[in-house]
Amino acid sequence: MKKKNPLYVVKGQDVEAAEGFLDLLVKKFNLEPLLSVLKNLLEMLMEMVQSYAMFKVVKDFVDHIVKRLELFQKFSV
Numbered sequence: 315m316k317k318k319n320p321l322y323v324v325k326g327q328d329v330e331a332a333e334g335f336l337d338l339l340v341k342k343f344n345l346e347p348l349l350s351v352l353k354n355l356l357e358m359l360m361e362m363v364q365s366y367a368m369f370k371v372v373k374d375f376v377d378h379i380v381k382r383l384e385l386f387q388k389f390s391v
Contacts, residue, residue, distance in 0.1 A: 320332075321333075321334070321335070321337075321338045323338060323341040323342050325341075325344075352379070356376065359372045359375065360372065
């Protein structure tokens with residue numbers, strides 16, 4: 315089934331299809347390397363969780379990042 319209004323990102327000579335609005339922003343502003351670093355950081359932190367105290371630290375860090383992203387989304391669109 316085809317999408318009615320597909321999204322595209324134009325980067326110079328290249329044109330890429332975007333799956334959604336968030337994917338469009340990631341591709342438009344070239345945020346793939348940043349997302350890769352965040353993913354690796356979160357994976358590393360989750361591997362270090364050995365106790366509830368460490369879990370709480372990781373959870374607070376992730377919550378902080380999510381709040382920042384929500385704030386960015388609120389004021390950017």
